[in-house]
Amino acid sequence: MVIDENLVVELERRGIVTATFRKLSPAKKAAVYGAALSELAQAVFEKASLDRIAGAAGISKGSLIQYFRHKEGLFQFVAEVYLSEYRVFLEDYFARENAVRSIDRIRQFILGHLEYWEKGRGQFRFHLKLAYENDSGLTKAILSKIREMRLEYLKTIVRRGVETGQIRKDLEDSSVVLMLDGLLSYLERLAGELPTVSRSRQYLENLTDEFASGIWDGLKA
Amino acid sequence: MVIDENLVVELERRGIVTATFRKLSPAKKAAVYGAALSELAQAVFEKASLDRIAGAAGISKGSLIQYFRHKEGLFQFVAEVYLSEYRVFLEDYFARENAVRSIDRIRQFILGHLEYWEKGRGQFRFHLKLAYENDSGLTKAILSKIREMRLEYLKTIVRRGVETGQIRKDLEDSSVVLMLDGLLSYLERLAGELPTVSRSRQYLENLTDEFASGIWDGLKA
Amino acid sequence: MVIDENLVVELERRGIVTATFRKLSPAKKAAVYGAALSELAQAVFEKASLDRIAGAAGISKGSLIQYFRHKEGLFQFVAEVYLSEYRVFLEDYFARENAVRSIDRIRQFILGHLEYWEKGRGQFRFHLKLAYENDSGLTKAILSKIREMRLEYLKTIVRRGVETGQIRKDLEDSSVVLMLDGLLSYLERLAGELPTVSRSRQYLENLTDEFASGIWDGLKA
Amino acid sequence: MVIDENLVVELERRGIVTATFRKLSPAKKAAVYGAALSELAQAVFEKASLDRIAGAAGISKGSLIQYFRHKEGLFQFVAEVYLSEYRVFLEDYFARENAVRSIDRIRQFILGHLEYWEKGRGQFRFHLKLAYENDSGLTKAILSKIREMRLEYLKTIVRRGVETGQIRKDLEDSSVVLMLDGLLSYLERLAGELPTVSRSRQYLENLTDEFASGIWDGLKA
DNA sequence: GATGAATGAGCTTTCATTCAT
DNA sequence: TATGAATGAAAGCTCATTCAT
Numbered sequence: 001m002v003i004d005e006n007l008v009v010e011l012e013r014r015g016i017v018t019a020t021f022r023k024l025s026p027a028k029k030a031a032v033y034g035a036a037l038s039e040l041a042q043a044v045f046e047k048a049s050l051d052r053i054a055g056a057a058g059i060s061k062g063s064l065i066q067y068f069r070h071k072e073g074l075f076q077f078v079a080e081v082y083l084s085e086y087r088v089f090l091e092d093y094f095a096r097e098n099a100v101r102s103i104d105r106i107r108q109f110i111l112g113h114l115e116y117w118e119k120g121r122g123q124f125r126f127h128l129k130l131a132y133e134n135d136s137g138l139t140k141a142i143l144s145k146i147r148e149m150r151l152e153y154l155k156t157i158v159r160r161g162v163e164t165g166q167i168r169k170d171l172e173d174s175s176v177v178l179m180l181d182g183l184l185s186y187l188e189r190l191a192g193e194l195p196t197v198s199r200s201r202q203y204l205e206n207l208t209d210e211f212a213s214g215i216w217d218g219l220k221a
Numbered sequence: 222m223v224i225d226e227n228l229v230v231e232l233e234r235r236g237i238v239t240a241t242f243r244k245l246s247p248a249k250k251a252a253v254y255g256a257a258l259s260e261l262a263q264a265v266f267e268k269a270s271l272d273r274i275a276g277a278a279g280i281s282k283g284s285l286i287q288y289f290r291h292k293e294g295l296f297q298f299v300a301e302v303y304l305s306e307y308r309v310f311l312e313d314y315f316a317r318e319n320a321v322r323s324i325d326r327i328r329q330f331i332l333g334h335l336e337y338w339e340k341g342r343g344q345f346r347f348h349l350k351l352a353y354e355n356d357s358g359l360t361k362a363i364l365s366k367i368r369e370m371r372l373e374y375l376k377t378i379v380r381r382g383v384e385t386g387q388i389r390k391d392l393e394d395s396s397v398v399l400m401l402d403g404l405l406s407y408l409e410r411l412a413g414e415l416p417t418v419s420r421s422r423q424y425l426e427n428l429t430d431e432f433a434s435g436i437w438d439g440l441k442a
Numbered sequence: 443m444v445i446d447e448n449l450v451v452e453l454e455r456r457g458i459v460t461a462t463f464r465k466l467s468p469a470k471k472a473a474v475y476g477a478a479l480s481e482l483a484q485a486v487f488e489k490a491s492l493d494r495i496a497g498a499a500g501i502s503k504g505s506l507i508q509y510f511r512h513k514e515g516l517f518q519f520v521a522e523v524y525l526s527e528y529r530v531f532l533e534d535y536f537a538r539e540n541a542v543r544s545i546d547r548i549r550q551f552i553l554g555h556l557e558y559w560e561k562g563r564g565q566f567r568f569h570l571k572l573a574y575e576n577d578s579g580l581t582k583a584i585l586s587k588i589r590e591m592r593l594e595y596l597k598t599i600v601r602r603g604v605e606t607g608q609i610r611k612d613l614e615d616s617s618v619v620l621m622l623d624g625l626l627s628y629l630e631r632l633a634g635e636l637p638t639v640s641r642s643r644q645y646l647e648n649l650t651d652e653f654a655s656g657i658w659d660g661l662k663a
Numbered sequence: 664m665v666i667d668e669n670l671v672v673e674l675e676r677r678g679i680v681t682a683t684f685r686k687l688s689p690a691k692k693a694a695v696y697g698a699a700l701s702e703l704a705q706a707v708f709e710k711a712s713l714d715r716i717a718g719a720a721g722i723s724k725g726s727l728i729q730y731f732r733h734k735e736g737l738f739q740f741v742a743e744v745y746l747s748e749y750r751v752f753l754e755d756y757f758a759r760e761n762a763v764r765s766i767d768r769i770r771q772f773i774l775g776h777l778e779y780w781e782k783g784r785g786q787f788r789f790h791l792k793l794a795y796e797n798d799s800g801l802t803k804a805i806l807s808k809i810r811e812m813r814l815e816y817l818k819t820i821v822r823r824g825v826e827t828g829q830i831r832k833d834l835e836d837s838s839v840v841l842m843l844d845g846l847l848s849y850l851e852r853l854a855g856e857l858p859t860v861s862r863s864r865q866y867l868e869n870l871t872d873e874f875a876s877g878i879w880d881g882l883k884a
Numbered sequence: 885g886a887t888g889a890a891t892g893a894g895c896t897t898t899c900a901t902t903c904a905t
Numbered sequence: 906t907a908t909g910a911a912t913g914a915a916a917g918c919t920c921a922t923t924c925a926t
Binding site for chain 1: 265267268323324382383386387388389390391392393396397399400402403404406407408410411428431432434435436437438439440441442
């Protein structure tokens with residue numbers, strides 16, 4: 001896991017990380033990110049402990065504060081890095097994606113996420129935290145960006161489907177996009193409740209197929 | 222808002238509230254519930270403060286402890302009362318519900334929830350907390366009961382739809398139920414993010430119609 | 443266990459108990475004494491809880507305060523009653539005591555205490571508390587009375603022994619008395635550390651004999 | 664008063680003190696020990712207050728917790744340091760001790776303690792707390808070590824006395840040892856009750872002589 | 885006279901943040 | 906720059922005492 005240096009520069013400009021942090025070796029940066037992510041994946045923001053994060057990252061608590069000024073800054077940093085990771089995933093996914101039929105694109109978009117969640121458990125838990133813990137005002141901004149990105153990609157799929165006459169024209173694009181996002185989010189939550197994503201992968205894949213079939217052909221007999 | 226005295230008695234029996242609390246005037250009970258609910262609606266359990274709750278309820282912290290023994294007891298109390306409120310809503314709703322067509326029953330189930338959320342803002346925010354904050358082990362138990370209840374009612378609707386030939390037979394009942402719950406949950410979350418439910422009521426109702434149409438007839442052109 | 447009414451009257455005069463308490467039925471007085479004694483036998487004064495005592499005595503906490511004004515008053519009351527119990531024991535003992543030889547009188551004085559400790563476990567533990575926990579200034583006064591009484595009786599024995607030519611004349615009476623009290627106190631402490639007095643009775647009796655022999659004939663070969 | 668650094672290292676290894684404490688200047692360590700000792704000498708463990716100790720030591724309560732993790736840790740620390748002080752006293756005493764006659768060795772052992780008690784008043788009071796307050800489970804362990812040490816040295820004296828034909832053979836060694844410990848403990852307690860050890864030094868020394876004479880030649884006329 | 889609800893001072897413990905080294 | 910010792914605000918909880926009923 002390597003953190004994008006351009007992102008770090010931008011975060012420094014925005015006052016989220018300090019110059020001191022920017023000058024750190026990539027390895028140390030990654031260590032801090034990893035430690036903070038896994039702590040935040042386990043505990044609510046308010047309960048996450050700088051001591052534990054510093055310990056896990058192999059640095060001192062003083063340094064941590066020096067890098068991010070406040071606990072909140074650390075949290076923003078993690079969220080921004082995660083956001084960029086997720087963006088990369090989406091970009092890579094769409095770069096490789098080559099299905100033709102809309103229904104297949106939808107199914108694969110969901111399945112792609114299942115796989116993504118499975119790969120990075122820490123990231124996934126953090127994503128859920130971000131999505132569902134609206135305590136800290138910080139999350140709101142990041143979360144809406146994540147949502148926006150995801151909706152953007154779904155919109156691409158839906159628009160194309162409508163244009164090619166595969167998807168109904170009488171529904172608003174945005175409504176269809178939200179429906180799809182809703183089902184994806186729901187699967188995400190189910191995945192979060194199951195013991196490990198991998199062990200229940202089969203179950204989630206089946207459910208995805210049922211959802212896809214249901215939404216595509218409708219529930220009507 | 223009046224708290225069911227029978228529930229209080231049961232909670233006392235289960236050791237969640239004390240006799241002292243049971244003997245309180247209904248007004249005071251309600252004040253405590255309201256204060257705790259709104260605190261818990263805003264802050265994570267760990268960060269919710271007895272001081273603030275006591276202040277908002279107009280009593281001393283000492284009294285609060287005397288009523289519930291632990292912070293955890295207070296939380297359990299709030300969750301149980303909320304659960305019972307939601308159960309009452311569902312039961313009342315189904316007692317009054319008289320639609321015949323499955324699609325109408327589904328639409329109305331969602332619309333009924335919209336109305337419910339609009340009435341009790343504090344309750345609604347607490348419901349969201351409960352639903353999406355899976356840190357505290359306490360929530361798990363309550364949450365699964367809430368889920369169960371909701372899924373139960375959805376199952377009733379779906380089964381009936383399948384039996385009467387209105388809903389496809391080739392999908393598993395449980396899958397259909399989860400789809401519907403997924404969309405309902407998503408609308409719930411959207412409602413939570415909008416400034417107030419009432420102001421955006423029109424928006425949510427339209428969305429409900431679009432979702433219903435989409436899910437019923439399918440997205441396929 | 444019946445509490446001497448004259449003592450209660452005196453304690454009221456000294457402001458330790460209230461008139462309200464004096465007017466209580468003997469049974470209730472005894473219940474309060476018993477509950478407080480056993481609580482104080484278990485916990486340090488500061489840690490002893492009025493709630494527990496009230497609960498054990500079958501009265502309300504409010505009453506407890508009304509009877510003794512302060513927690514401290516309750517403690518003084520218990521100490522005074524205990525003192526009177528111990529006095530009764532000593533008086534009864536000496537009324538029955540009929541040994542002739544000084545060494546026998548000493549031995550029996552100790553053995554009598556062993557028996558006394560064994561009978562009233564609560565009293566015994568409280569006695570130890572009183573003797574060895576010099577936190578509360580209260581104890582000092584009571585404790586010195588207890589000591590005084592005991593020393594008084596020992597002095598009687600010693601004086602008589604000296605007069606009858608059984609005990610050395612060259613030692614000060616008071617020194618001999620303190621020696622005997624020291625050994626008795628030590629046995630008392632040992633008894634307190636053993637699981638129950640009764641189970642280790644044999645051990646303590648043997649030790650008493652050894653001590654008596656040692657002190658009487660001297661350790662010199 | 665300087666605290667043995669090796670002991671601190673060992674206590675850190677056992678998790679009783681933290682590295683932070685170990686790195687403190689000897690002066691600060693001593694200040695903390697002194698403050699805690701005098702607080703514990705006055706109040707029962709449960710009532711001893713970190714606030715007072717921190718205040719007396721001239722540090723913040725937060726630091727105190729950082730040094731010992733728990734209140735219990737602080738108590739263990741004090742007990743262990745005291746234990747080591749007492750051990751040093753005993754070792755030094757026996758290294759210097761050169762009396763030949765058993766009775767002299769006994770007398771001097773007691774007199775040595777008198778001097779020791781007089782030097783460290785805080786230590787002495789703490790020793791008494793430890794010895795006579797058997798509430799906290801912690802004390803038990805330390806106390807039994809202290810007792811064991813003292814009994815060990817007494818046993819050495821007694822055994823030697825028996826071997827050299829100075830002490831009676833017909834009593835069990837352990838009984839004689841306990842007798843001596845009992846008298847020493849009693850003097851200890853008397854010393855604790857007197858205003859200051861020094862002022863009543865003469866009295867205690869006389870008493871020691873009387874006890875020694877009484878126990879050695881016996882009370883019998 | 886009896887009750888127990890209400891209170892608030894006190895406790896230990898956690899932890900982000902400051903700052904001297 | 907990195908460290909971690911020092912701090913103090915805030916938390917949950919206990920409990921003697923007050924006082925209205």
